[in-house]
Amino acid sequence: MSGTNGVAPDVTTESPDVAVVGAGPSGLTAARELAASGLDVLVLDREWEAGGIPRHSDHTGYGLRDLHRVMNGPAYARLLAERAVEAGARVRTSAMVTGWAGERSLDVTTPEGRIRVDARAVVLATGARERPRTARLVPGDRPPGVMNTGQLQNLVHLHHREVGTRAVIVGAELVSWSAALTLREAGCRTVLMTTEHPHAESYAAFSVPGRAVLRVPVATRTRVTRIIGHYAVEAVEVEDLATGARRTVPCDTVIFTGDWIPDHELARAAGLDIDPGSKGPLVDNALRTSRPGVFAVGNLVHPVDTADIAALDGHHVARHVRDYLAGVLPQGPGIPLRVEAPFTWVSPGLVRPGAGKPPRERILLWSAEQRLVARVEVTQDGRRIARRTLPWPVSPGRVFRVPSSLLSGADPHGGPITIALA
Amino acid sequence: MNTRQMRYGPLPVERVDVAVIGGGVVGAAVARALSAYELSVALVEARADVGDGTSKANTAILHTGFDAKPGTLESRLVRRGYELLGDYATTTGIPVERTGAVLVAWTEEELAALPGLAAKAAENGYERCEIVDAEEVYRQVPALAPGALGGLTVPDESIICPWTTTLAFATEALSRGTYLLFNTRVEGVEPPSGTAGDAADTVLRTSRGTLRAGWVVNAAGLGSDVIDGLFGHTRFTVTPRRGELFVFDKLARPLVNRIVLPVPSSRGKGVLVSPTIYGNVMLGPTAEDRDDRTDTSTSEHGFGFLLEKGRKLMPALLEEEVTASYAGLRAATEHGDYQVFLDAGQRYLVLGGIRSTGLTSAMAVAEHALGLLGEAGLRLDAKATLPDPPRMPNIGEAFPRPYQRADLIAEDPAYGTAVCFCERVTEGEIRDALASPIPPADIDGLRRRTRALMGRCQGFFCGAEVEGRLRAGVARENREYREHGEHGETEQTGEAQ
Numbered sequence: 072m073s074g075t076n077g078v079a080p081d082v083t084t085e086s087p088d089v090a091v092v093g094a095g096p097s098g099l100t101a102a103r104e105l106a107a108s109g110l111d112v113l114v115l116d117r118e119w120e121a122g123g124i125p126r127h128s129d130h131t132g133y134g135l136r137d138l139h140r141v142m143n144g145p146a147y148a149r150l151l152a153e154r155a156v157e158a159g160a161r162v163r164t165s166a167m168v169t170g171w172a173g174e175r176s177l178d179v180t181t182p183e184g185r186i187r188v189d190a191r192a193v194v195l196a197t198g199a200r201e202r203p204r205t206a207r208l209v210p211g212d213r214p215p216g217v218m219n220t221g222q223l224q225n226l227v228h229l230h231h232r233e234v235g236t237r238a239v240i241v242g243a244e245l246v247s248w249s250a251a252l253t254l255r256e257a258g259c260r261t262v263l264m265t266t267e268h269p270h271a272e273s274y275a276a277f278s279v280p281g282r283a284v285l286r287v288p289v290a291t292r293t294r295v296t297r298i299i300g301h302y303a304v305e306a307v308e309v310e311d312l313a314t315g316a317r318r319t320v321p322c323d324t325v326i327f328t329g330d331w332i333p334d335h336e337l338a339r340a341a342g343l344d345i346d347p348g349s350k351g352p353l354v355d356n357a358l359r360t361s362r363p364g365v366f367a368v369g370n371l372v373h374p375v376d377t378a379d380i381a382a383l384d385g386h387h388v389a390r391h392v393r394d395y396l397a398g399v400l401p402q403g404p405g406i407p408l409r410v411e412a413p414f415t416w417v418s419p420g421l422v423r424p425g426a427g428k429p430p431r432e433r434i435l436l437w438s439a440e441q442r443l444v445a446r447v448e449v450t451q452d453g454r455r456i457a458r459r460t461l462p463w464p465v466s467p468g469r470v471f472r473v474p475s476s477l478l479s480g481a482d483p484h485g486g487p488i489t490i491a492l493a
Numbered sequence: 494m495n496t497r498q499m500r501y502g503p504l505p506v507e508r509v510d511v512a513v514i515g516g517g518v519v520g521a522a523v524a525r526a527l528s529a530y531e532l533s534v535a536l537v538e539a540r541a542d543v544g545d546g547t548s549k550a551n552t553a554i555l556h557t558g559f560d561a562k563p564g565t566l567e568s569r570l571v572r573r574g575y576e577l578l579g580d581y582a583t584t585t586g587i588p589v590e591r592t593g594a595v596l597v598a599w600t601e602e603e604l605a606a607l608p609g610l611a612a613k614a615a616e617n618g619y620e621r622c623e624i625v626d627a628e629e630v631y632r633q634v635p636a637l638a639p640g641a642l643g644g645l646t647v648p649d650e651s652i653i654c655p656w657t658t659t660l661a662f663a664t665e666a667l668s669r670g671t672y673l674l675f676n677t678r679v680e681g682v683e684p685p686s687g688t689a690g691d692a693a694d695t696v697l698r699t700s701r702g703t704l705r706a707g708w709v710v711n712a713a714g715l716g717s718d719v720i721d722g723l724f725g726h727t728r729f730t731v732t733p734r735r736g737e738l739f740v741f742d743k744l745a746r747p748l749v750n751r752i753v754l755p756v757p758s759s760r761g762k763g764v765l766v767s768p769t770i771y772g773n774v775m776l777g778p779t780a781e782d783r784d785d786r787t788d789t790s791t792s793e794h795g796f797g798f799l800l801e802k803g804r805k806l807m808p809a810l811l812e813e814e815v816t817a818s819y820a821g822l823r824a825a826t827e828h829g830d831y832q833v834f835l836d837a838g839q840r841y842l843v844l845g846g847i848r849s850t851g852l853t854s855a856m857a858v859a860e861h862a863l864g865l866l867g868e869a870g871l872r873l874d875a876k877a878t879l880p881d882p883p884r885m886p887n888i889g890e891a892f893p894r895p896y897q898r899a900d901l902i903a904e905d906p907a908y909g910t911a912v913c914f915c916e917r918v919t920e921g922e923i924r925d926a927l928a929s930p931i932p933p934a935d936i937d938g939l940r941r942r943t944r945a946l947m948g949r950c951q952g953f954f955c956g957a958e959v960e961g962r963l964r965a966g967v968a969r970e971n972r973e974y975r976e977h978g979e980h981g982e983t984e985q986t987g988e989a990q
């Protein structure tokens with residue numbers, strides 16, 4: 072299927088049925104299912120090995136809902152990659168998609184040359200990253216030693232390098248505890264975790280024993296206001312949000328965790344409709360974007376959920392990609408889903424009656440605040456269509472799931488649906 | 494000289510004909526110009542690299558000089574420097590984009606000031622400014638906030654890569670035989686005591702030992718008044734004027750395709766919105782007088798000020814993520830012009846107070862400096878042959894980058910292997926930078942040569958990988974030095990950080 076068909080000299084063209092951008096859990100799972108149904112699937116990932124974030128997340132906690140077992144990140148990443156390849160998908164690493172050459176055509180840079188991939192359908196699975204210190208507008212000096220969890224885990228797990236001896240972790244959600252584990256493994260003590268929220272927001276199941284085992288002091292209702300140290304980090308300034316009082320906490324490493332933003336560059340470059348809340352591409356219950364034949368899955372559309380949920384998006388999208396290739400097109404514009412505070416985004420952002428259930432029959436939401444009692448109210452055109460108290464709390468820094476059955480009373484011809492807390 | 498001698502150990506030379514203090518864009522341009530003649534030249538820089546001071550942290554505009562103060566040396570040298578650097582950029586591949594600028598009036602008072610600015614531009618020898626109405630302003634910059642009353646276009650105002658500029662000057666100076674002496678801080682000066690022999694030399698006491706020089710050029714930027722003081726003068730005082738800037742995500746680039754300037758005030762050029770040569774959008778700088786000449790930290794109030802300005806100028810810009818923020822210190826003095834003085838007796842020239850236009854004017858300042866030195870008696874015999882000017886790697890967005898070039902990748906797969914994804918920096922470019930005549934000393938130096946790590950993820954994905962490559966490169970250099978170096982010392986401090 073390769074050849075040079077006069078695109079530009081030296082540019083090779085590939086024409087798979089489906090191009091999957093991103094070989095993380097969501098992309099690999101989509102690729103496996105699509106390849107298993109006999110389609111020619113080409114997965115492109117810019118890293119030198121497939122697997123996405125779990126590759127360098129060297130702790131357990133992966134695979135629960137998709138593989139029904141719990142394993143560590145690197146093993147999980149390897150397994151998903153192997154399965155995709157076994158199913159017949161071509162997984163190409165060191166292949167960076169740099170832009171679009173057409174509606175479903177991609178420009179790719181690889182060591183073997185520039186490639187143009189003309190696919191019949193495209194699945195975007197480019198994931199999400201943590202906002203760096205710069206994007207959070209934390210002023211002060213700019214020494215090395217300030218990083219995200221992603222870089223920390225790359226340094227420690229993939230490059231086996233040292234970090235400092237005293238760290239401050241900004242954030243106290245799931246990923247923050249993951250950072251604390253990595254720091255401990257690297258021999259670096261976490262002297263403080265800061266969170267603007269009144270509680271450490273990760274699962275109690277993790278943070279209570281986490282706190283006990285890791286002995287990390289958590290300063291709730293605080294924020295880091297300045298980084299101090301010209302050549303190396305010497306301290307951070309921490310503000311107590313209640314009193315405004317500031318103190319200096321000596322440290323040599325600062326890890327900015329959480330505060331996710333999807334890697335939406337390709338989605339933006341394509342001019343896809345973007346969800347203003349999550350900043351990922353707007354998708355419907357079939358994970359279709361606003362461009363026919365272009366789908367989006369994983370943390371790109373819900374920054375962020377756990378890897379198994381991302382993987383199950385891949386499972387979900389496969390059927391809809393096959394439908395699209397068989398000529399099934401979306402019916403109607405769909406009904407927008409909206410949220411009210413404390414929620415900041417909802418995924419999918421669009422429901423199309425007749426397109427089936429969303430992944431796992433769940434609507435995913437993100438909250439800026441903690442609510443111990445989750446009384447969910449769904450309204451459409453001024454009419455309440457559902458109200459239910461869910462048995463799990465609303466916590467910032469982790470996805471809040473609502474059964475999609477709560478939307479079943481919606482008028483398929485009605486206006487936007489709003490999800491709020493009563 | 495080998496790269497190690499640039500940075501570590503005893504100075505590789507005892508005496509030079511001319512020592513240039515300060516390896517910023519001005520000092521590097523002067524060293525380059527001097528080394529075209531039969532002279533031994535040293536560029537003496539306190540830091541580990543060229544262009545690591547103010548020259549790395551500015552707004553990177555190649556100014557036409559339309560708004561300079563007519564009749565000043567600055568006006569003349571900016572105008573001339575614009576032409577010289579524009580040509581040199583073409584020769585050496587320094588990225589330049591001819592974006593043009595539009596200066597926007599938001600109040601009646603500012604609108605009334607436009608004809609005066611156009612007249613001033615003409616006095617400065619720049620004739621192409623044009624007053625335009627609000628409609629034309631919005632045609633040129635559709636994303637601008639509502640409320641603009643009119644504008645003045647400056648079609649030749651351009652953007653340039655400040656890092657490649659300084660590096661190109663220094664690389665060419667090196668190829669012409671200049672000694673690049675990094676980590677060499679001038680701490681004391683003994684001006685010449687006589688007119689002949691050793692007594693005619695200045696003795697520079699540096700952190701790496703003593704250097705004798707027949708002539709000294711002081712291009713020490715923020716430290717130029719201190720060096721001037723060491724020569725016994727009290728002509729000007731530098732007050733660092735901090736400028737903080739935001740760099741917005743590349744996704745913001747479609748909002749701004751030219752430089753958007755405010756009407757200048759007595760406080761300076763004001764806050765602008767500009768595309769950067771790397772494909773981002775910049776907002777800034779602030780202007781705030783400080784005491785500490787080394788404090789380039791950013792501040793809460795600076796950020797607050799910029800956000801407020803940005804919201805007024807272009808609200809859509811603030812919807813995008815901030816990729817980076819930084820601060821630079823202008824070498825402001827109590828005078829309105831460059832502080833250039835030649836002391837023929839001391840065989841000493843100071844190029845100080847080059848505050849907010851030095852990137853543009855550097856080559857003209859160098860040309861001017863040569864004129865002054867020649868008049869004062871420095872013999873300038875052109876070298877019979879000179880090496881070709883360097884061809885600098887393109888790190889700008891206006892020309893194809895290696896990752897886009899099928900021809901390059903076909904020859905060398907390393908140009909097809911992306912290492913820094915956000916900025917699309919390839920393995921080949923990082924390797925080339927590490928093997929370049931002036932290799933980076935640290936991560937920041939690598940960033941200035943390749944753009945690695947300056948993108949939106951700030952290292953989330955590739956930070957560890959890029960740092961690993963830098964370490965390996967520096968370690969290799971150390972090893973090669975130990976195996977082949979002339980001086981047998983085995984210092985280990987070459988490692989970054």
Ligand SMILES: Cc1cc2nc3c(=O)[nH]c(=O)nc-3n(C[C@H](O)[C@H](O)[C@H](O)COP(=O)(O)OP(=O)(O)OC[C@H]3O[C@@H](n4cnc5c(N)ncnc54)[C@H](O)[C@@H]3O)c2cc1C
Binds near residue numbers: 098117118368375
């Ligand atoms: C520190 C940390 C700890 C975590 N711990 C857990 C845990 O214990 N359990 C759990 O279930 N989840 C955990 N997660 C979350 C989990 O890693 C993610 O949910 C999961 O990786 C998301 O999968 P994805 O496929 O959406 O994206 P990713 O895994 O992010 O994969 C995206 C892929 O796309 C590629 N890509 C992006 N752009 C391009 C392009 N232009 N061209 C080519 N390739 C591209 C990237 O290289 C990457 O490989 C953790 C996350 C982090 C950061």
Ligand SMILES: Cc1cc2nc3c(=O)[nH]c(=O)nc-3n(C[C@H](O)[C@H](O)[C@H](O)COP(=O)(O)OP(=O)(O)OC[C@H]3O[C@@H](n4cnc5c(N)ncnc54)[C@H](O)[C@@H]3O)c2cc1C
Binds near residue numbers: 518537551552
């Ligand atoms: C916010 C801001 C925006 C700007 N925007 C622009 C613009 O858009 N266009 C433009 O043309 N110009 C601009 N400028 C101005 C421009 O950056 C400066 O004029 C120029 O960089 C000055 O170069 P320099 O070589 O004189 O100084 P520097 O770059 O500061 O170099 C001086 C060097 O001397 C060294 N040094 C000091 N003391 C000693 C010592 N004792 N021994 C050895 N070495 C010493 C320092 O380490 C330093 O590297 C801007 C400046 C700022 C701050």
